[in-house]
Amino acid sequence: MTDEFCADDHGKDKAEEINSVRRNEAQGQCTFREVASLRPLSEEASDAISAIDFCPGSSLFATAGIAKKIRLYELVETECETVFDDDDAVEGNEKKRKLVTEADMRMVKKVAEIYAPAKLSSVAWHPRDRGLICCGDYDGVVTEWDAERGVAVDERYDHGGRRVWSVDYARFDQPALCASAGGDGTIRLWSAGAGNACAGVIRPSSTGASVCSVQFSPFTPNLLAGAAADGGFHLYDTRRPDARLSGARGHARAVSYVRFLDKGRLVSASIDNTTKVWDILCGPQPRLLRTWEGQHLNVKNFVGLSALNKRGGLIACGSETNELVIYHSEEARSLWRCQFHPVKGRNRVFVGAVCWKPREESDDVQSVVAANSEGSLQVIESRLLA
Incomplete structure (x- = not known):
């Protein structure tokens, strides 16, 4: 195109x-x-943000990206018109930020900043412990961070040095189960805060294609979705990760994201320039409900995807x-x-x-x-x- x-x-x-x-x-x-x-x-240097996640039950959110930082922000009401954030202007290569608002609008207030050893590709906030954040990085490491102290709690290296594309926490498990998806073609399951022992390994693609996205269902316990570079997505029961529940190869190129829209629908996005909605309750083969093509441009980069089960989706x-x-x-x-x-x-x-x-x-x-x-x-x- x-x-x-x-x-x-x-x-x-x-x-x-x-x-x-x-x-x-x-x-x-x-x-x-x-x-x-x-x-x-400053527009002279890039500071690409790869991922954003909100802290459940609050207005706090975290960003992660190639600057090797996890930045924590809060959405607050304000009547200020212009606010300068000088905290980023540390060292010569850092950039000031300007927040432009209007009366009766919102302000993005930076709360904290955590320095990581590598570029970050993904971030997820623990569903019950607001002090715990998980990140995946370009060096293949999955790290859980103490958000208050800014220190690493656990580090996991099982992706063999291949980039970790996506991380997520399960909402229902006690303790919370964490999943990471990587360029080594695997989804790995971890018990949050329980050291670096791997609790399970899933290989969605028979060809070993990179796994680009992973998400636990916010609506159904033990249900996990993964998206692969072979154009397919797959659903698993985390209690039996060796057996796929269902899946589809509905895209011509890599599936960059999967997101649960509600209990029965899943959204997938791909660098084939399409976003699709699927019925996942119809049996072993999900049924395509809708395709959007060409209404936004996505043929090269991962451009983000987020679904909200509100007002019909x-x-x-x-x-x-x-x-x-x-x-x-x-x-x-x-x-x-x-x-x-x-x-x-x-x-x-x-x-x-x-x-x-x-x-x-x-x-x-x-x-x-x-x-x-x-x-x-x-x-x-x-x-x-x-």
């Missing part, structure tokens, strides 16, 4: 998205707006056009998109990490945080209309 085709397609999509949002508003559904933006003042992903794009599971076209601030002299900037804030049943306002390959953060608010 050429850049010219994508530009024209995005133009047509934009008009349809405006009509879609107006239709949603008329039906009393939701609207979107940018409520905060955090970006580097909201799905957020990044784009290689430096945009955040939001879909609804029942809509054939994207609902809304947000263009990140342009970077002068750079035309290959992409949004590479997104994460919805965990929902509250009574909350009519939902927030999603997105980050791009230059280190900029944007916070988008989805508000249910009366």
Whole structure:
């Protein structure tokens, strides 16, 4: 697909998205707006953010990326108009950040910073212990960190030096089970905080293809999904990890992300420029429910994916056009998109990490945080209309 085709397609999509949002508003559904933006003042160096995760039950979130840092932030209400974050301006190669807000909006307040020994590809916050964060890095190490003290608690090296693409914690297990997916073609299971002994190994691909994403179901105990570079995704019962429950090879290229939308639906995203929704309760072969193709650009990089079981299912992903794009599971076209601030002299900037804030049943306002390959953060608010 050429850049010219994508530009024209995005133009047509934009008009349809405006009509879609107006239709949603008329039906009393939701609207979107940018409520905060955090970006580097210096545009000379890259600070790509690879992953974002929220601390369950709070407004704290963590970012991880190639700067070898875990940065902890908090979303807070503010009436400030401009805030400068000088904490990053340590040493000559660090960058100041500027937070631009408006009245009655949000502020991204940096809480802490943890220095890691390698570039980071993934991050996950423990579901019950807000002081414990897991990261996977480019050197193949899975590390659990004490978030308050900024020190490593456990380090695991079983991926053989191949990049760890994804990490996640199980919501139901006591103690929490941790999973890591790596370039060695395996998903490895660990007991959180219990040392570095591996509790199980899963090899989703018969060809040994890299495992790019892993997620425990937030809705069903013992259910785990993994996505591989062979174009397929796979479902497992963690009590019997040697036997696959179901799966599908529904993509032409590597599947970069899998996310559970609810108990019966799964979302997969690929660098074949498609995002798909699947019915996973229909038997050993998941049934394809919906495909979005060409509404955002994704042919090279991992652009992030996050699903929210709210209002029928909201799905957020990044784009290689430096945009955040939001879909609804029942809509054939994207609902809304947000263009990140342009970077002068750079035309290959992409949004590479997104994460919805965990929902509250009574909350009519939902927030999603997105980050791009230059280190900029944007916070988008989805508000249910009366």
